[in-house]
Amino acid sequence: MHRYFTDQRHEALRHRVRDFAESEVRPRIAEMEANRSVCHDLSRLIARQGWIGATVHRAYGGMGAGHVAKTLIIEELSRVSAAMGAMVQASQLGVAKIVHFGSEEQKKTWLPAIASGDCLPTIAVTEPESGGHVLGMSSTAVRDGDDYVLNGRKIYVGNSHVGDLHGVVVRTGEGSKGLSAFLVESDTPGFRVGEQQPAMGLHGFSFGELFFDNCRVPAANLLGREGDGLSVAYSSSVLYGRPNLTAVSLGIHQAVLDETTKFCTERQRYGKPLADLGNIKLKLGRIQSRLLLARLSAYHAVHLLDQGLPCDAELMNAKLVNVESALESARDAMDIHAACGLFTDRPVERFLRDAHHIFAPAGTSDIQLLRLGELALGRAQGDWSSRLADLLRLEPSEWPEEDEVPDEAPGMAPADPPVTVRTDGTTPTVPGQRTGPAHRHSWFARPR
Numbered sequence: 001m002h003r004y005f006t007d008q009r010h011e012a013l014r015h016r017v018r019d020f021a022e023s024e025v026r027p028r029i030a031e032m033e034a035n036r037s038v039c040h041d042l043s044r045l046i047a048r049q050g051w052i053g054a055t056v057h058r059a060y061g062g063m064g065a066g067h068v069a070k071t072l073i074i075e076e077l078s079r080v081s082a083a084m085g086a087m088v089q090a091s092q093l094g095v096a097k098i099v100h101f102g103s104e105e106q107k108k109t110w111l112p113a114i115a116s117g118d119c120l121p122t123i124a125v126t127e128p129e130s131g132g133h134v135l136g137m138s139s140t141a142v143r144d145g146d147d148y149v150l151n152g153r154k155i156y157v158g159n160s161h162v163g164d165l166h167g168v169v170v171r172t173g174e175g176s177k178g179l180s181a182f183l184v185e186s187d188t189p190g191f192r193v194g195e196q197q198p199a200m201g202l203h204g205f206s207f208g209e210l211f212f213d214n215c216r217v218p219a220a221n222l223l224g225r226e227g228d229g230l231s232v233a234y235s236s237s238v239l240y241g242r243p244n245l246t247a248v249s250l251g252i253h254q255a256v257l258d259e260t261t262k263f264c265t266e267r268q269r270y271g272k273p274l275a276d277l278g279n280i281k282l283k284l285g286r287i288q289s290r291l292l293l294a295r296l297s298a299y300h301a302v303h304l305l306d307q308g309l310p311c312d313a314e315l316m317n318a319k320l321v322n323v324e325s326a327l328e329s330a331r332d333a334m335d336i337h338a339a340c341g342l343f344t345d346r347p348v349e350r351f352l353r354d355a356h357h358i359f360a361p362a363g364t365s366d367i368q369l370l371r372l373g374e375l376a377l378g379r380a381q382g383d384w385s386s387r388l389a390d391l392l393r394l395e396p397s398e399w400p401e402e403d404e405v406p407d408e409a410p411g412m413a414p415a416d417p418p419v420t421v422r423t424d425g426t427t428p429t430v431p432g433q434r435t436g437p438a439h440r441h442s443w444f445a446r447p448r
Contacts, residue, residue, distance in 0.1 A: 004296075005068055005299040005300065005302075006068060006072065010068060010069060010072060013065070013069055013072065013073070014072045014076055017051070017072070017073050017076040017077060018076045020049065021076055021077050021079070021080040021081070021084075022080065024042070024045060024046075025046075025077065025080050025081045025084050026080050028042055028081075028204075029080075029204075032081070032203045033203050033344065033350065035203070036198055036199075036203045037203075038161045038162060038196060038204065038206040039083070039084075039205075040161075040162055042084065042204070043087050043120070043159075044162075046077070046117075047088075047117030048116070048118075049117065050063060050115060050116065051063070051073045051088060052091045052092055052095065052114055052120070052121075053114055053115025053116075054066070054067075054069050054070035054092065055067060055070055055092070055095060056095060056115045057111075060111035061111065061112040061115040061116060062114075064394075065394075066305075066306040066394035067302035067303075067305040067306050068302050070243075070302070071243060071244075071247040071250075071298060071299065071302045072247075073247075074088055074244060074247035074248055074251065075248075075250045075254070075298075076251065077251065078247065078248045078249075078250070078252055079251040079252075079254045079258075080251075080255070082201070082202060082248055082251065082252050082351075082354035082357075083201075083202045083203055083205040083354070084204065084205070085247070085248045085251050086158065086202050086207075086248055086357070086358075087158075087159060087205050089158075089244035089247065089248055090122060090158025090159045090205075090244075091114075091121055091122070091158075091159055091163075092240060092244055093122075093158065093236060093240045093241050093244055094120070094121030094122045094123050094165070094167055095111075095240070096235065096236040096239060097167040097236050098110055098111060098121070099111075099391060100232070100391055101181065101228060101231070101232050105220070106183065106220075106221075106223070110183070114165075119164045119165055120159055120162050120163050120164050120165070121163065121164070121166075121167065122158060122159045122160065122163035122165070122166045123166075123167040123169075123233075123236055124167065125137070125154070125233045125237075126154060126155050126157075127139060127152070127153060127154060127155060132360075132367070134169070134179070134230060134234070135175075135179075137169070137170070137171060137179070138152060138171065139153065139154065139168075139171060140152060140170055140171045140172070141170045141172050141180060141182060142172075143219070144216075146218065146219050147216045147219060148172075148182060148216075148217050148218075148221075149214055149217075150168065150190070150212040150214075150216075150217060151212055151213060151214060151215070152170060152211075152212050153209060153210070154168065154209065154210040154212075155208075155209050156207050156208075156361070157207060157208060157209070157210050158205075158206075158361075159205075159206060160193055160207060160208035160209065160210060161193055161196055161208055162206060163186060164186050165185055165186070166183070166184045166185075166186065166191075166210060167181055167184075167223065167232070167236075168182050168183075168184050168210070169229040169232060169233050170229070172227070172229075173227070176230055177230075178227065179227070179229030180222060180223075180225075180226045180229040181222070181223040181224065181229045181232040181233070182217050182221050182222055182223065183217075183223060184212075184215065188216070188217065189215070189216065190212060190213050190214045190216060191210070191211070191212055191213075191215045192210075192211045192213075193208060193209070193210060194208050194209030194210070194211060196208050199357070200353050200356060200357070201350065201353030201354040201355075201356060201357050202357045234384065235384045237363070238312055238315060238362075238382060238384045238385075239305065239315070239384050239385060239388065239392065241361065242315045242318070242319040243298070243315055243318065243319070244362075245319055245358050245361055245362050246297075246301070246322045246323075248358050249294070249319075249322035249325075249326040249355065249358045250294055250295060250322050250326070252326050252330070252351050252354055252355050252358070253290070253291050253294055253325065253326040253329055253330075254291065255351055256329045256330050256333045257284075257288060257291055257329070259333070259346070259347055259351070260284065260287065260332075260333040260336055260348065261275070263336070263337060263340070263346070263348075264280055264284065267340075280336060283335065283336055284336075286328075286329070286332060287329040287333065290325035290326075290328060294322045294325045294326070297314070297317060297321045297322065298318045298321075298322055300314060300318075301315045301318040304385070305385060306392070306393070307393065307394075308389040308390070308393030308394075309385070309389070310383065310385050310386045310389075311385045312380070312382055312384060312386075313372060313380070316363075316368045317368070317372060319362065319363070320365050320368040320372075323355075323358050323365060324365055326358070327352075327355050327356065330348070330352040330355050331352065334348060334349070334352060
């Protein structure tokens with residue numbers, strides 16, 4: 001698939017992410033699985049590579065590399081650790097609300113810090129009583145002078161325990177026009193994170209609860225206008241959530257194939273490799289076939305995003321195809337491994353557990369089918385890829401110049417990128433870095 005939707009720059013980036021995942025992430029997997037706790041330091045290390053800013057314009061210090069690049073970053077990390085792939089996709093999802101609805105001041109304030117990895121953003125929409133029914137939420141924001149006072153609770157928030165800036169959708173009025181979105185910093189009085197709960201998979205990733213108790217937020221932190229909250233939630237889910245989760249599933253799926261073919265080659269039956277058995281070849285063939293189709297749907301959809309073309313349906317279908325096929329292939333892999341797959345010394349059981357976590361966010365498979373059915377009947381709604389096309393389209397000016405492409409072998413990179421500095425010459429940290437000027441750097445700059 002690399003030959004259809006990626007070029008030399010994409011593939012150099014893929015090799016760099018893959019090398020990083022193998023050297024920095026894989027050695028930590030056993031620890032993350034054993035502890036089942038948030039891996040703060042690894043999350044920060046990954047963020048400092050600049051990959052959270054894949055779709056952030058270079059004028060704000062981002063990569064300006066687009067959605068195909070974002071997809072391959074998530075895929076390569078997820079191939080090694082779906083938990084860390086999920087961490088990156090959740091923060092990239094948190095970028096969407098600022099890119100799509102942020103004021104120029106909000107973009108200048110936050111995007112450079114996000115792109116540098118010094119600020120991890122989230123988006124918080126789901127509530128205990130309403131679940132995926134966004135209009136059923138009950139958390140509120142009430143205007144009080146130059147502030148809004150937030151009260152309520154959010155659940156299943158990706159990067160809840162590592163996030164620095166939470167994009168929170170709450171009620172400011174009645175009906176569909178009564179939702180608004182706010183940027184809430186993690187150290188704001190009245191805000192707190194709930195205790196992390198043990199989960200089936202994605203160990204090392206956090207998706208927990210946020211609580212707001214008379215949490216006072218400046219009116220300047222309102223995203224867009226009052227009443228834009230539903231648009232913030234839906235556009236983020238459709239244009240970033242679905243393709244991001246598609247990429248996580250794709251990475252898991254690739255790992256399933258890699259691990260299972262390795263097992264079948266090494267495992268002996270009747271004096272020959274397990275791979276020589278006809279029924280095993282059939283199962284491997286089904287896994288390979290699903291993966292080829294899944295990869296095609298994933299990269300085709302984000303390629304359309306980068307072109308600024310209508311692709312809501314393709315994004316829905318890619319999520320549906322990738323989630324379902326990854327689960328089916330993981331089950332086939334468990335069948336092939338048989339009893340061997342039940343023990344944690346092999347990763348195949350982890351792949352199945354992790355794959356289940358990608359099913360519900362941004363809409364279950366039934367939701368994707370429901371929306372695709374509406375499309376077939378001519379009743380499709382939203383069309384977010386068309387409405388926000390100007391913000392999604394990858395302009396030629398954003399791409400690195402050809403002379404920025406490294407001559408070294410894949411995986412090797414040129415010198416370190418410049419460090420963001422304040423106007424007074426000091427090197428900031430969050431929250432100070434938010435006022436620092438944006439910097440430009442190549443996709444191929446060596447990770448810090």
